[in-house]
Amino acid sequence: MADVSDTQLGLFDRYWRAANYVSVGQIYLMDNPLLREPLAAEHVKPRLLGHWGTTPGLNFVYVHLNRVIKERDTDVLYICGPGHGGPAMVANTYLEGSYSEIYPEITQDEAGLRKLFRQFSFPGGIPSHVAPETPGSIHEGGELGYALVHAFGAAFDNPDLIVACVVGDGEAETGPLAAAWHSNKFLNPKVDGAVLPILHLNGYKIANPTLLARMADAELRDLFRGYGYEPLFVEGQDPVPMHRAMADTLDRAMDSIREIQLQARAEDWSGERPRWPMIVLRSPKGWTGPKEVDGKKVEDFWRSHQVPVSNARGDAAHRQILEDWLRSYRPQELFDGDGRLLPELASLAPDGDKRMGALPHANGGVLKKDLVLPDWKSLAVDVHRPGETIAETTRFMGAYLGEVISLNAEARNFRLMGPDETASNRLDAVFEVTDRVWMETIEPYDVHLAREGRVMEILSEHLCQGWLEGYLLTGRHGLFSCYEAFIHIVDSMVNQHAKWLKVTAELPWRKPIASLNYLLTSHVWRQDHNGFSHQDPGFADFVANKKAHIVRLYFPPDANTLLWVTDHCLRTWNRINVITAGKQPQPQWLTADEAERHCKAGAGIWEWACTCPADQEPDVVMACCGDVPTLETLAAVDLLRRELPGLRIRVVNVVDLMTLQSHKTHPHGLTDEEFNALFTKAKPVIFAYHGYPYLIHRLTYKRTNHDNFHVHGFQEEGTTTTPFDMAVMNEIDRFHLAMAAVRRLKDLGADGNRVIDTCEHSLEEHSRYIREHGEDMPQIRDWNWPPATEAKAGN
Structure with a gap:
C-alpha cells in the first residue's frame, strides 16, 4: 500500500x-x-x-x-x-x-x-x-x-x-x-x-x-x-x-x-x-x-x-x-x-x-484489428438442384464460426454470446474448437465447460448484450445468438447502442468499431412446439426504425446465403446486423456461387422457379423474404403452374430487407428502375414475409407499384400446433398465397374458381388431418421443388 x-x-x-x-x-x-x-x-x-x-x-x-x-x-x-x-x-x-x-x-x-x-x-x-x-x-x-x-x-x-x-x-x-x-x-x-x-x-x-x-x-x-x-x-x-x-x-x-x-x-x-x-x-x-x-x-x-x-x-x-x-x-x-x-x-x-x-x-476503433475469416465457400452446402438437399441451415453457420474462432485464437478477439442456446441453435460445431467460459465448479460429467473459452452463455439476454457491447466498444468482435421472440428483452440496449453509433459516426476522432451482429433463430414459424409465447418476429420492426446507415436486416433462405451473410456481417463496422434464419431441417435452394450473386444484389429473380423469362412481363409476382415464406411461396408457385399452366409467374426472393427502401433512404436500397425491374410497375405482387406485414408496406410505400403489394406475414396468431398449421393460421401457407394470386387476376374465370376450390378443400383436409394425427399431412411434410423436367412438363 x-x-x-x-x-x-x-x-x-x-x-x-x-x-x-x-x-x-x-x-x-x-x-x-x-x-x-x-x-x-x-x-x-x-x-x-x-x-x-x-x-x-x-x-x-x-x-x-x-x-x-x-x-x-x-x-x-x-x-x-x-x-x-x-x-x-x-x-x-x-x-x-x-x-x-x-x-x-x-x-x-x-x-x-x-x-x-x-x-x-x-x-x-x-x-x-x-x-x-x-x-x-x-x-x-x-x-x-x-x-x-x-x-x-x-x-x-x-x-x-x-x-x-x-x-x-x-x-x-x-x-x-x-x-x-x-x-x-x-x-x-x-x-x-x-x-x-x-x-x-x-x-x-x-x-x-x-x-x-x-x-x-x-x-x-x-x-x-x-x-x-x-x-x-x-x-x-x-x-x-x-x-x-x-x-x-x-x-x-x-x-x-x-x-x-x-x-x-x-x-x-x-x-x-x-x-x-x-x-x-x-x-x-x-x-x-x-x-x-x-x-x-x-x-x-x-x-x-x-x-x-x-x-x-x-x-x-x-x-x-x-x-x-x-x-x-x-x-x-x-x-x-x-x-x-x-x-x-x-x-x-x-x-x-x-x-x-x-x-x-x-476509443475501441483505434485498437480494432480485422478478423481472419475462412473461405465460406469451403463450408458451403453442395446443391445440385434447388430443394433436393435437406439440411439444418444454422448448423453450417456453426461450422463457419468454429473456423472463425480457430483462425483468431491467438488474437483472442472474438466471442460468441448466447443465453444457453448455442447447441440448441445448431451452432455446436464451435465446441469442436472451444468451450464455454465457466469459473464456478466444474464437475467431471460437465460438457464443454472450461476456465478459458470463446463461448459465453448465461440465461440473461441483458448480460449477453452488455458483454458484447463492452467487448465491441473496446475494439473486439463478436456475435449474439438468441431465440427470436426473446431478443426483445434487450430492445432498450439496442436502442442506446444504435444512438451511440449514430453520434460516433459524426465524430471524426471516434474510430469505427466492429458491428453488433445477431443471429435470431428458433424463430416464429418453427416455434410450434413452444407456442404463442415464443412466437414474435417484431425485432425487425424495432430495428428498422433506427438510422439507415446503421441497421441491416437479413433473411437468408438457406445455408449458403446464411454463410455469405455471416461472412459479410463480420467484415463490417459501425453497424447493427440482424440475421434471421431457422435451425430446423429445410430445403437448400442455391449453390454457393448463386448465393453469392443473390446476396450481393440483396434481392433477385429466381429464374429457375419462374414460368416466364426474366425479360418478359409476368401476370403475377410471387415474392418472399425469409426461409419459411420462401418455402411456402415456392410450393404455391408449384401448385399454380400445375393448375394454371399458362400463367406467367415471376418469383422474387429478398434476402436483404432494406433493399426494398429507396436508395435515397437507405444505402442498400434499390433505385426505382431496379425495383420496377423486379416487381413490375403494375402487376399484382403477392409478398410472403417472415414478420409483421406492415413493415413491407412501410418500406415500399413510395414505390410505383405499392398499391398492388399484397403482403402476407405474421398476424399475431399462434399456438402449440404443427409447423404448417402455424403458416395456415397466419395465411402465409401455399394455399392462401395461391388463392391471393388468383383473386388478383380477374380474367382467370372458371379456372381461377377451380383453383380456389382446390385450395380451400386442401385447407379443410389439413385441419382434419392434424387434429386426428397430430402432424402435418405427408404431401405437406414431403413436398419439394420438382426436378426441372417435371417443372417443364407442368408448364
Missing part, C-alpha cells in the same frame, strides 16, 4: 474542488467563468439543465484513480454508471487536457472555460449525459442498468486493463445491474483484465431514497460477499478523512487485484474463482453544494439531484446562493490569472494515453 502524505491529500482535495467548480460552472454559467466580477443575471443560462447530485462523488473517484494510474503505471477505464454524470466526466477530461486535444477550440484558459461552460446542455452544444462526445467514455450515461455489464465486456481478453465502474445506487435497483454482479463468475484472471465496481451510495434517486443506501453495512457486506466480492467501505461527509480513506482503500483494492492476477498467471494456478474486491462509497448526494435553498434541505437529499438552485437568473437570492457556492471552491487557489489550472494541480493527472480521457480502450 502506498504511503500518501497529507500534502498529497491536500493537492487531491484542491483538484477535486477544481473538478466540482468546473462541473457547477457547466450547469449554470454562460459567462464570467472565473467570477472575476460579481455574478450577474446575464452570466447565468436561461435554461438550467444538468445533474449535480451524483457529480461530486464521480469527481472524487476520478481524482483518486488518477493517483493510482500515475503511481502504478496502469491502464484504467472509467465507466460512469450514474445516468447524469456528464458534468463530472467533461470537467475531469478538461482538467487533464484530453478534452482540449480533441476539441482544440475549448482551450485551457479563461476563454476555453467560457466555451466549455456555455456549450453544456445548450443548443448547438453537448448533452448532459456521459455521451459519445465525452472523451474516455464507452457508456452512454442514460443507460441505467448496464454500466457493470459493459465493464466486464471491456475487461474480457484485456489482461492489462482495470475497469473502474461506478454504479449509482439508483442504477443498482435495476434488473440488469442486479444480474451483472454475476459477471465475476466469467472473468478469468489469467487472461482477462479486472473490474473494480465502486457502488456509489449517495442515498437518493430523483425523488426517493434508494434501497441499497438504506441497507446497513452488515447487510450490504453479506449481499456482496454472497455475490463473490470482498466489499471495502469508504464512508463519510468530511472531505479530509474521506480522501485518506479513499486513498487507502483504493490501494487495498489494487493490491488485491494484482495478487489475484499474479497467482492466476503462475504455472501452478488451481483455477479457483477468486474473490474480487469492490468498493462501497457512501457520500452525500450533492456533496459540497448548498445545504438548503428556500428553507428546504438540499445537500444529502433528493433535491440536489438535478439543479439545486433553480432560478439563479431571475431571483437575486438564488443567484447569491449560486455565487457563494461557486466561490466556496476558491477558484483563485485553482486557476492562474489566465484561467489555467495551476501547475501543481495539473501535474496530478496522468500523462498521454494513461489519462482516462485519452485511453485507447475508450
Whole structure:
C-alpha cells in the first residue's frame, strides 16, 4: 500500500474542488467563468439543465484513480454508471487536457472555460449525459442498468486493463445491474483484465431514497460477499478523512487485484474463482453544494439531484446562493490569472494515453484489428438442384464460426454470446474448437465447460448484450445468438447502442468499431412446439426504425446465403446486423456461387422457379423474404403452374430487407428502375414475409407499384400446433398465397374458381388431418421443388 502524505491529500482535495467548480460552472454559467466580477443575471443560462447530485462523488473517484494510474503505471477505464454524470466526466477530461486535444477550440484558459461552460446542455452544444462526445467514455450515461455489464465486456481478453465502474445506487435497483454482479463468475484472471465496481451510495434517486443506501453495512457486506466480492467501505461527509480513506482503500483494492492476477498467471494456478474486491462509497448526494435553498434541505437529499438552485437568473437570492457556492471552491487557489489550472494541480493527472480521457480502450476503433475469416465457400452446402438437399441451415453457420474462432485464437478477439442456446441453435460445431467460459465448479460429467473459452452463455439476454457491447466498444468482435421472440428483452440496449453509433459516426476522432451482429433463430414459424409465447418476429420492426446507415436486416433462405451473410456481417463496422434464419431441417435452394450473386444484389429473380423469362412481363409476382415464406411461396408457385399452366409467374426472393427502401433512404436500397425491374410497375405482387406485414408496406410505400403489394406475414396468431398449421393460421401457407394470386387476376374465370376450390378443400383436409394425427399431412411434410423436367412438363 502506498504511503500518501497529507500534502498529497491536500493537492487531491484542491483538484477535486477544481473538478466540482468546473462541473457547477457547466450547469449554470454562460459567462464570467472565473467570477472575476460579481455574478450577474446575464452570466447565468436561461435554461438550467444538468445533474449535480451524483457529480461530486464521480469527481472524487476520478481524482483518486488518477493517483493510482500515475503511481502504478496502469491502464484504467472509467465507466460512469450514474445516468447524469456528464458534468463530472467533461470537467475531469478538461482538467487533464484530453478534452482540449480533441476539441482544440475549448482551450485551457479563461476563454476555453467560457466555451466549455456555455456549450453544456445548450443548443448547438453537448448533452448532459456521459455521451459519445465525452472523451474516455464507452457508456452512454442514460443507460441505467448496464454500466457493470459493459465493464466486464471491456475487461474480457484485456489482461492489462482495470475497469473502474461506478454504479449509482439508483442504477443498482435495476434488473440488469442486479444480474451483472454475476459477471465475476466469467472473468478469468489469467487472461482477462479486472473490474473494480465502486457502488456509489449517495442515498437518493430523483425523488426517493434508494434501497441499497438504506441497507446497513452488515447487510450490504453479506449481499456482496454472497455475490463473490470482498466489499471495502469508504464512508463519510468530511472531505479530509474521506480522501485518506479513499486513498487507502483504493490501494487495498489494487493490491488485491494484482495478487489475484499474479497467482492466476503462475504455472501452478488451481483455477479457483477468486474473490474480487469492490468498493462501497457512501457520500452525500450533492456533496459540497448548498445545504438548503428556500428553507428546504438540499445537500444529502433528493433535491440536489438535478439543479439545486433553480432560478439563479431571475431571483437575486438564488443567484447569491449560486455565487457563494461557486466561490466556496476558491477558484483563485485553482486557476492562474489566465484561467489555467495551476501547475501543481495539473501535474496530478496522468500523462498521454494513461489519462482516462485519452485511453485507447475508450476509443475501441483505434485498437480494432480485422478478423481472419475462412473461405465460406469451403463450408458451403453442395446443391445440385434447388430443394433436393435437406439440411439444418444454422448448423453450417456453426461450422463457419468454429473456423472463425480457430483462425483468431491467438488474437483472442472474438466471442460468441448466447443465453444457453448455442447447441440448441445448431451452432455446436464451435465446441469442436472451444468451450464455454465457466469459473464456478466444474464437475467431471460437465460438457464443454472450461476456465478459458470463446463461448459465453448465461440465461440473461441483458448480460449477453452488455458483454458484447463492452467487448465491441473496446475494439473486439463478436456475435449474439438468441431465440427470436426473446431478443426483445434487450430492445432498450439496442436502442442506446444504435444512438451511440449514430453520434460516433459524426465524430471524426471516434474510430469505427466492429458491428453488433445477431443471429435470431428458433424463430416464429418453427416455434410450434413452444407456442404463442415464443412466437414474435417484431425485432425487425424495432430495428428498422433506427438510422439507415446503421441497421441491416437479413433473411437468408438457406445455408449458403446464411454463410455469405455471416461472412459479410463480420467484415463490417459501425453497424447493427440482424440475421434471421431457422435451425430446423429445410430445403437448400442455391449453390454457393448463386448465393453469392443473390446476396450481393440483396434481392433477385429466381429464374429457375419462374414460368416466364426474366425479360418478359409476368401476370403475377410471387415474392418472399425469409426461409419459411420462401418455402411456402415456392410450393404455391408449384401448385399454380400445375393448375394454371399458362400463367406467367415471376418469383422474387429478398434476402436483404432494406433493399426494398429507396436508395435515397437507405444505402442498400434499390433505385426505382431496379425495383420496377423486379416487381413490375403494375402487376399484382403477392409478398410472403417472415414478420409483421406492415413493415413491407412501410418500406415500399413510395414505390410505383405499392398499391398492388399484397403482403402476407405474421398476424399475431399462434399456438402449440404443427409447423404448417402455424403458416395456415397466419395465411402465409401455399394455399392462401395461391388463392391471393388468383383473386388478383380477374380474367382467370372458371379456372381461377377451380383453383380456389382446390385450395380451400386442401385447407379443410389439413385441419382434419392434424387434429386426428397430430402432424402435418405427408404431401405437406414431403413436398419439394420438382426436378426441372417435371417443372417443364407442368408448364
